[in-house]
Amino acid sequence: MRFETAHQHTWRKIKSALACTIAFVSAILVISPLGLVFFYLLIHGAGSVNWDFFTKLPAPVGAVGGGMVNAIVGSLELLGLAGLIGIPVGVLGGVYLAEYGSARINSVLRFLADVLNGIPSITWGMVVYGLVVLRFKGFSAYAGGLALALIMIPLILRTTEEVVLLVPNGYREAALALGVSRWKTIVHIVMKTASKGIITGILLALARVGGETAPLLFTAFGNRFWNHSLSQPIAALPLQIFTYAISPYDDWHRQAWAGALVLVMGVFCVNVIVRILTRGRAASVV
Amino acid sequence: MTTPDRSVLERVEPPAELASAEEPVPACSFQVNNLSIWYGDKRAIDDVTLDIASNAVTAIIGPSGCGKSTFIRALNRMHELVPKTRVEGTVLLQGEDLYSSAVDPTIVRRRVGMVFQKSNPFPTMSIGENVIVGLRLNGVRDRKFLNERLEKSLRMSALWDEVKDDLHKPGTSLSGGQQQRLCIARALAVEPEVLLMDEPCSALDPIATAKIEELIYELKTKYTIVTVTHNMQQAGRISDYTAFFYLGRLIEFGPTTKIFTNPSERQTEDYITGRFG
Numbered sequence: 174m175r176f177e178t179a180h181q182h183t184w185r186k187i188k189s190a191l192a193c194t195i196a197f198v199s200a201i202l203v204i205s206p207l208g209l210v211f212f213y214l215l216i217h218g219a220g221s222v223n224w225d226f227f228t229k230l231p232a233p234v235g236a237v238g239g240g241m242v243n244a245i246v247g248s249l250e251l252l253g254l255a256g257l258i259g260i261p262v263g264v265l266g267g268v269y270l271a272e273y274g275s276a277r278i279n280s281v282l283r284f285l286a287d288v289l290n291g292i293p294s295i296t297w298g299m300v301v302y303g304l305v306v307l308r309f310k311g312f313s314a315y316a317g318g319l320a321l322a323l324i325m326i327p328l329i330l331r332t333t334e335e336v337v338l339l340v341p342n343g344y345r346e347a348a349l350a351l352g353v354s355r356w357k358t359i360v361h362i363v364m365k366t367a368s369k370g371i372i373t374g375i376l377l378a379l380a381r382v383g384g385e386t387a388p389l390l391f392t393a394f395g396n397r398f399w400n401h402s403l404s405q406p407i408a409a410l411p412l413q414i415f416t417y418a419i420s421p422y423d424d425w426h427r428q429a430w431a432g433a434l435v436l437v438m439g440v441f442c443v444n445v446i447v448r449i450l451t452r453g454r455a456a457s458v459v
Numbered sequence: 460m461t462t463p464d465r466s467v468l469e470r471v472e473p474p475a476e477l478a479s480a481e482e483p484v485p486a487c488s489f490q491v492n493n494l495s496i497w498y499g500d501k502r503a504i505d506d507v508t509l510d511i512a513s514n515a516v517t518a519i520i521g522p523s524g525c526g527k528s529t530f531i532r533a534l535n536r537m538h539e540l541v542p543k544t545r546v547e548g549t550v551l552l553q554g555e556d557l558y559s560s561a562v563d564p565t566i567v568r569r570r571v572g573m574v575f576q577k578s579n580p581f582p583t584m585s586i587g588e589n590v591i592v593g594l595r596l597n598g599v600r601d602r603k604f605l606n607e608r609l610e611k612s613l614r615m616s617a618l619w620d621e622v623k624d625d626l627h628k629p630g631t632s633l634s635g636g637q638q639q640r641l642c643i644a645r646a647l648a649v650e651p652e653v654l655l656m657d658e659p660c661s662a663l664d665p666i667a668t669a670k671i672e673e674l675i676y677e678l679k680t681k682y683t684i685v686t687v688t689h690n691m692q693q694a695g696r697i698s699d700y701t702a703f704f705y706l707g708r709l710i711e712f713g714p715t716t717k718i719f720t721n722p723s724e725r726q727t728e729d730y731i732t733g734r735f736g
Contacts, residue, residue, distance in 0.1 A: 343579035347642070350537060351593030351649055352569025361596055365583045 214437060218430035226431055231397050231413070237424065241432055243399050247314070247408035250400070251393060252379055254318025259325030260375055266326070267333025267371075272359050283334075289327035295387035297323045302391040314400060314407040317393025321382040328378040336370025337363060373447050380443040384436055386411035410436050486513040488653055488683040489534060494548035496529055498541060503529040505707040506548070511700075516675060516684045518698035518715065520691065522730065526707040527687045531655045534685060535571035536564040552653070569597070572651035576658040578638035580630030580645070587626035589641055593649040608648050615681075616644035617674050636667025643674065647682075654678065656686040660693065672697050691731060695719050703727045 177185070225240045232239025266286075270279050301320040306312055340363050348358040364371065382388075386409075389395070394406040395416060410432055417429035489511040496504040504526045511517050519527045532538040534550060536557060550557045557567050580589045588595075590612050591605045599605060609626075613619040618640045622633070630641055639659060646654060656675070660668040675684055675697050688694050694701055694715065701718040703711045703726075711718060711727045722728045729735055 341579070343575060343577055344581060346537065346540065346573075346575060347579045347581070347645075348592075348596070349540070349565075350535065350568050350573035350575075351596070351645065352565050352567075353593060353596045354565050357596045361592075362581060362583075366581070368583075 210437065214430060214434040217427070218432075218434035221427045221431035222434055226428070226435070230399070231428075234422065239428070241408075241410065241413055241428065241435075243396065244408040244410045244413035244432065245435070247393070247396065247400055248383060248410040250314055250403070250407060251317045251321055251389070251409055252383055254314060254403070255321035255325055255382055256375070256379060257322075258319065259322035259329060259378070262322075263326045263329025263378070264333050264371060264375070266330040267335075267374075268337055268359060268364065270330065270334040271337035272363065283331075286327040286330050290331065293387070294324055294385050295390070298388035298391050301388070306392060309404070311404070312392060312394035312406040314393060314403040314405070317389050317407060317409065318403075320388035320392045321385060324382050324385065324388060325378040328381065329374050332374025332377070333367075333371050336367040336374065339370070340366045369450050373451055376443050376447050376450075380440045383443075384411055384440060386415050390415075487511060488513040488552065489685075490549075490551040490554075491534075492549045492551070494530075494533065494546070494550060496526075496533055496538060496547075497545040498529075499543045503707055504533065507704075507709045508548075509702060509709060509712045511683065511685060513683045514679055514681070515699040516679050516686060516697050517700040517702065518694035519685065519687045519702050519704060520689075520694050520730070521704035521710075522735070523689075525704040527704050528657055530704065531573075531657060531685050531687055534653070534655055535568045535573055537568070537573060539564060569593075569649055570651055571653045571655060572646035572649065573655040573657065574639070574642050574646055574659050576661055578635060578642050578662070580633070580638050580641050582629070582631050584630055585627045586622050586630050586633070586641060589630040590644045590648050593645060597649070612644040612648040615647050615678065616640045617670065617677075618644055634667070636663050636670060639663060639667070639671060640674065643671075643678075647678075651682070653683045653685065656684065658687050658689060661689060668693070691733075703730060705730070 225238055226242075227240060227245065228242055229238065229240035230243055231241065266282075270282055274282070297320045301316050301323070305316040305319060309316075344362050344366060345358055348362040349355070353362075389409050389412050393409050393412065395412040396406045396408040398408075400407040414429045414432040414436065417425040417432065420426070487510040491507055491509050491511070494504055494507045495502060507530065519530060521527050529538055533546070534552075534557075538544055538546075546558060552567070552570065556562070580586075581592060584592060587609055590609050591599075594605060594608060610619060610623075613622065618637060621637060622628075622641075625632075630638065633641060639662075643654075643659075659675075660671050663671065672693065675686065678684060679699075686698070698715045700713065701715045702709055703718065703722075703724075705726055711722055711724045713723075718727060719731060722731065
């Protein structure tokens with residue numbers, strides 16, 4: 174056995190320092206876009222985020238002021254509709270994958286859900302356009318909500334499955350051994366134990382689709398006014414940002430920046446809530 | 460009344476010929492006849508026949524992998540949770556065939572409770588909720604009844620004095636031994652006829668173990684208890700009958716004093732004296 178020479182030792186230390194530096198720079202590069210986005214949005218958008226922005230309808234072209242209240246409310250309505258369809262289907266599907274079903278069917282379902290997760294979101298807009306918008310002859314909040322729901326389902330399905338599988342088998346056995354039926358065991362023991370994880374998955378899915386623009390282009394379509402019926406076109410924050418950003422007016426550009434800032438803040442808030450919900454999870458896993 | 464519905468599986472008196480035998484035969488709880496259990500192609504239990512006495516402690520001993528756990532899980536059909544299990548033979552509880560197609564495993568498990576090796580109070584529930592969860596999820600709503608049963612079960616599991624002021628605290632805040640007694644209280648709250656225990660003390664320290672053993676001794680006046688144990692001394696201390704399993708077969712079964720002092724089988728003697736296993 175031969176020990177390294179002093180020279181080799183120095184060289185090894187230099188290599189170590191070099192690797193450490195590269196890793197540090199990479200880490201900075203990873204988080205810098207977030208800082209950049211925030212910084213840029215604050216510079217351009219903060220000035221236009223005011224009371225009017227949250228309370229007024231968009232102003233006509235040329236008029237000063239106006240806000241995006243219809244788009245903010247519209248986004249919430251669309252998320253509500255998407256959640257109404259996407260949450261039950263996603264959660265129950267995830268529970269099925271984790272608790273029932275044969276190994277072979279489950280691996281097929283899991284694979285399909287992963288494929289669905291990879292489908293570009295504009296595809297969902299086209300699909301819903303073909304299935305709903307053309308059939309009922311009109312853009313609508315329903316169509317937009319459905320498109321968002323279809324994106325949410327595989328996301329929620331997979332996270333639900335994962336957290337339900339983390340629930341130790343001992344709890345299932347303990348409940349079944351008390352003469353509690355399978356279904357009640359799953360709802361009252363397993364899902365309750367995994368509830369934080371399930372809610373986290375739902376919130377993250379909502380945050381993800383809340384910023385989607387592409388699937389809403391041919392479904393919710395957008396609206397410069399209040400939406401009075403869910404079967405009518407509806408405004409959404411990302412859509413409004415898109416419309417304003419590609420417009421030729423400086424005033425609209427400023428509003429687009431403000432909208433983007435509000436949207437990012439919303440997503441940020443959801444993530445903070447998730448962090449709070451999952452605090453102390455390291456100990457209990459679920 | 461708010462007690463769980465047992466009409467599906469009425470208690471049946473033991474057959475008359477058993478009672479009228481010349482020697483007074485102890486009333487029997489389970490009659491296991493030619494029971495064999497397969498997991499896929501692997502035979503875990505091979506042609507086991509034995510009667511388990513009421514109001515007595517029966518200990519199942521044997522080296523790891525001999526089918527002890529499978530055997531007691533077969534007594535409340537918990538082994539069915541493993542996919543691809545197959546059963547041959549019969550298990551009668553008070554004369555009723557547990558495996559008959561008319562019997563719902565949920566009802567079987569209400570009559571035959573179980574305590575596991577690792578204490579597993581539900582982490583989302585308080586101490587009190589943990590005890591009555593079996594009743595609550597079986598549709599019992601009567602608050603007064605639940606409170607009475609809560610106290611009674613905790614007293615029976617010798618935990619009442621330690622937790623009566625902390626019923627709202629999480630069940631997982633208790634010590635290991637207390638958690639295991641909480642699990643026993645939870646199993647007792649649904650008033651089963653039989654209590655199965657799958658190595659209930661193997662994760663506990665000697666003092667907590669002594670408490671559980673004492674508890675088992677007291678509980679046998681009311682319940683039939685079947686316990687799996689790896690601990691030979693424990694089997695000798697707490698049980699009235701001992702069954703020795705080896706490689707899925709029942710090698711010897713009889714009163715504990717006889718098994719431990721004068722076993723008929725060579726394998727039993729070798730195992731008990733620590734020559735293998």
